Amino acid sequence: MAWVTQTLSSSLGRKVVMSLTGLFLSTFLIVHMAGNLQLFKDDGGRAFNEYTYFMTHNPLIITVSYLLYTSILVHALMALILTRHNQASRPVRYAYSHPEANSLWSSRNMGILGTVLLLFIIIHMRTFWYEMHFGSVPMAEYDGKQYKDLYAVVKVAFAEWWYVLLYVISMVAIGFHLAHGFQSGFQTMGIRHPKYTPIIETIGTYFFAIIIPVAFAAMPVYVFLQVHGII
């Protein structure tokens, strides 16, 4: 199997690993966003808690979740390896450079954006995922069945303005990260065609870089406004 390890450690192979994990994480975002839209339902969190129960008990979802954790780690570690390699490829930097004349800021700063996102994921998982799995979450009862009341945890977390701000900033970062990442992930795998590339770019720009981050950012803002009785 020398060819597999050799391929995956070539510069092109490493980018394929980034592409596959990145695109998988992008599809996860769709599911995650669609599910969390339950937060907008004005039912005291019942729909959200039932959805949370499903997500933590369905065997298929549990299996995919391990793939998800692995993807995040592989994507981040591979990014670190690539960044170090890329920086080593130019040991002496230019004294004077004008990269904005030839490329977009987001495309050149995927590492910085990714670092912001990794920190965000750690904070986000500590607040919700960790509490759900290992912390003490109050219980709620719907139709005689006990559910962990994650909605209560959400309300406490998003009552803090700085925590909401952290989420909004992180969603701006994810927007820029995906604006470049989604469409270039396809190019890495050789998918570039006059018929399909414009479609991929449109999906990447409007859906992944705008709609998804805006929908995610709306959640903490909505809960914050609701908790403080503004809406």
Place this chain on the structure above:
Amino acid sequence: MQPLRRTDYDFTTAVADHLQFLYKMKVNLKVWRQKNNNTAGKLVEYGLDNISPDMSFLEMFDVLNGELTRKGEEPVAFDHDCREGICGMCSMYINGRAHGPQTGATTCQLHMRSFSDGDTIVVEPWRARAFPVLKDLMVDRSAFDRVIQSGGYVSVNTGSAPDANEIAIPRSVSDEAMDAAQCIGCGACVAACKNASAMLFVAAKVSHMAVLPQGKAESTLRAERMVAQMDAEGFGACSFTGACSVECPKSISLDHIARMNREYLGAKLTSENMQG
């Protein structure tokens, strides 16, 4: 002098055009000076006046070197050859951009009229681990030669020339191959890339053969070997920023990078080479 043709010029324009040589610019240069690869370099300032806007950037350097020589100083070493934009020798990173502010042109095709009177112009060599500085603005680009040697060729049996049009190639395919084959191997892609990646160069070389029937026979081996050599030379990976294509004097398209990715992955998945 060309005779004036009233249909092309009005009188005022014609006079202005013919008096253009009287206009001279002043420029302030900051040039990277480095004795050799083992010593540290630094930016050195030179002031030049009497620069004609019609001079090419390299001619401006000829003027500078003339002045330095007359003063008994060492002239600035820089690569150049054809000065027609087709050889790929000139290689300056001018004001933060490979081959300067113009797009689709080499340094020799950049003219001083692209700058304003009194401008400060910073000139550095290509910066990449795979392109060590030899002296001043000259870098060693033999890494590109080794990438070509690893697979950038088509093996043919020599003998009598084949009949023209023996192999039918659609016009769109030959155009695509020619677009890639325009690459002059100057290294602007590497210089402009934030990762000093040679992807556009290698992709152009892989692509222009991969699309033609003559090149298809060896396309698997070619993609594997050229990418392996590219990595061995110490170039970075591709972030798909597109900077290479913008700065490329031949405007080689990013399409070729995607094609090389396709060729490479296909080669890796289908070749019988088990060792990598």
